Amino acid sequence: MDAAIVGLGITDVGRVYGRSAPDFAADAVRRAVADAGLTLGDVDGLLVSSGTTRDVDVSLQRRLGLRDLRLLSEMQAFGATAGAMLAHAATAVTHGLADVVACVFADAPRRAGESSGAAYAGRRRYALTGAPALRTVAGGNPTVQYALAARRHMQTYGTTSEQLGAVAVAQRRWAALNPLAEMRRPLTLDEHQASRWIAEPLHLLDCCLVSNGGAAVVVTRGDRAADLARPPVHVLGLGQGHPGYPARCGSDFGLTTGAARSGADALRMAGVRTGDVDVVELYDCYTYTVVVTLEDYGFCAKGEGGPFVAAGHTAPGGSLPVNTGGGQLSGYYLWGMTPLTEAVMQARGDAGERQVPKRDVVMVSGNGGILDHHSTVILSPHRREARR
Amino acid sequence: MTTPGPPIEADAATAPFFTAAARDELLLPRCTGCREWHAPDVTTCCGPLEWAASTARATLVTWAVVHTAPHPDFADAVAFRTAIVELVEGPWLQVRLTGTDEPVAGSPVRIAFAHPAEGASYPIGVLEGP
Numbered sequence: 001m002d003a004a005i006v007g008l009g010i011t012d013v014g015r016v017y018g019r020s021a022p023d024f025a026a027d028a029v030r031r032a033v034a035d036a037g038l039t040l041g042d043v044d045g046l047l048v049s050s051g052t053t054r055d056v057d058v059s060l061q062r063r064l065g066l067r068d069l070r071l072l073s074e075m076q077a078f079g080a081t082a083g084a085m086l087a088h089a090a091t092a093v094t095h096g097l098a099d100v101v102a103c104v105f106a107d108a109p110r111r112a113g114e115s116s117g118a119a120y121a122g123r124r125r126y127a128l129t130g131a132p133a134l135r136t137v138a139g140g141n142p143t144v145q146y147a148l149a150a151r152r153h154m155q156t157y158g159t160t161s162e163q164l165g166a167v168a169v170a171q172r173r174w175a176a177l178n179p180l181a182e183m184r185r186p187l188t189l190d191e192h193q194a195s196r197w198i199a200e201p202l203h204l205l206d207c208c209l210v211s212n213g214g215a216a217v218v219v220t221r222g223d224r225a226a227d228l229a230r231p232p233v234h235v236l237g238l239g240q241g242h243p244g245y246p247a248r249c250g251s252d253f254g255l256t257t258g259a260a261r262s263g264a265d266a267l268r269m270a271g272v273r274t275g276d277v278d279v280v281e282l283y284d285c286y287t288y289t290v291v292v293t294l295e296d297y298g299f300c301a302k303g304e305g306g307p308f309v310a311a312g313h314t315a316p317g318g319s320l321p322v323n324t325g326g327g328q329l330s331g332y333y334l335w336g337m338t339p340l341t342e343a344v345m346q347a348r349g350d351a352g353e354r355q356v357p358k359r360d361v362v363m364v365s366g367n368g369g370i371l372d373h374h375s376t377v378i379l380s381p382h383r384r385e386a387r388r
Numbered sequence: 389m390t391t392p393g394p395p396i397e398a399d400a401a402t403a404p405f406f407t408a409a410a411r412d413e414l415l416l417p418r419c420t421g422c423r424e425w426h427a428p429d430v431t432t433c434c435g436p437l438e439w440a441a442s443t444a445r446a447t448l449v450t451w452a453v454v455h456t457a458p459h460p461d462f463a464d465a466v467a468f469r470t471a472i473v474e475l476v477e478g479p480w481l482q483v484r485l486t487g488t489d490e491p492v493a494g495s496p497v498r499i500a501f502a503h504p505a506e507g508a509s510y511p512i513g514v515l516e517g518p
Contacts, residue, residue, distance in 0.1 A: 130399035
């Protein structure tokens with residue numbers, strides 16, 4: 001594997017209206033290509049990923065006027081897609097299937113004058129037939145299923161709502177330092193605890209934002225990266241984990257996720273240990289996923305994720321900076337592109353006030369479905385010689 | 389009391405399950421090869437599956453209190469509990485949970501059935517003690 005991220009493009013993000021997801025996607029690719037010091041004519045690979053609006057597809061090639069592509073696909077592993085796209089792009093450039101691959105995600109679920117909850121409610125497809133209908137009449141939906149997962153973790157390991165709140169508070173402190181973040185006002189644990197229930201044990205402030213926008217990265221081979229406009233961010237390690245939880249006794253649902261396998265594989269490929277990791281960008285659709293992913297990656301023992309965050313380790317000034325842009329909770333919600341974009345900024349040393357001092361190894365997660373899909377990427381400003 | 393939530397219907401694969409639910413009986417897929425019991429959505433095991441009667445006794449795995457209606461037809465029903473329960477045969481089932489006790493993981497749950505005015509009958513959980 002010898003690949004690097006050489007371009008980063010983030011559109012206006014958040015409550016940005018009047019633009020479709022394909023509009024954001026095209027904008028993000030243009031920005032990422034320009035950031036790399038390249039032109040659209042240099043791009044010979046395009047990987048696209050759509051969110052809830054499901055309208056970003058391979059037709060983005062025509063919209064961008066890209067000719068004679070050697071690699072083109074729409075990919076979907078939900079929140080794990082950004083890592084999956086990066087893995088596909090990195091493999092492609094390493095083996096010469098393409099030279100310059102743009103990977104893009106965009107979504108536009110929010111409408112002016114509507115709450116973030118309404119953004120999803122209007123698009124939800126309800127299973128009303130056969131076995132999947134049982135979850136519908138049980139009162140399930142994605143947030144409720146995460147609440148069930150979080151409750152199981154709390155019942156098994158003693159994780160508390162205050163510990164989940166510590167995730168939200170720590171990330172808001174990071175967001176205050178990030179001009180790209182939507183929620184920058186300081187947040188207290190009391191405010192977290194007083195926020196309304198969405199699905200108990202999850203408060204409103206345990207849940208991520210809903211954002212319109214797009215983000216893209218440009219990937220090329222590691223040995224070519226140094227000649228481009230910006231400092232390259234090399235891909236050292238990759239992993240995925242898709243547990244396929246059986247709905248039966250013995251299931252680890254809520255306790256251990258695909259991060260355990262995915263993280264171990266990525267660390268092994270990168271030739272590093274958790275102790276070597278300087279900064280961590282985790283998929284935080286809910287506070288709980290930060291806690292369980294820290295455990296599954298091995299930054300603390302199983303069941304210790306809540307106390308680890310509550311002790312302040314992940315906050316600004318802590319021993320393990322986590323979600324340094326505010327994450328999806330306080331920054332912006334672009335699925336797996338939220339942690340990946342922040343990781344690139346940190347690895348480049350571009351993160352301004354929130355820049356961590358040591359940035360040799362950056363670990364990034366993606367989490368999709370109801371903990372069904374996980375991807376891990378390990379990035380570094382330093383290139384490793386291609387390994388057999 | 390009217391049953392909250394949208395009306396649902398069987399498909400070809402689950403017709404026996406919902407027909408049995410209408411007569412207050414819980415059927416689960418069971419493998420005729422290894423004799424393992426499965427959740428209602430499972431269609432593959434080492435041998436052919438057949439529908440078999442469950443004891444309808446379970447314990448609580450996890451639960452949540454739903455405060456934001458997950459479907460418009462639940463708008464008047466929030467807040468209510470939803471739960472994943474583990475049947476004594478092994479499979480998990482997600483059900484609305486009734487009962488006044490404060491739940492904990494491992495609490496006993498009996499499967500009962502909702503018979504809505506419109507649509508198929510389906511299982512619900514009744515918490516039977518802490």
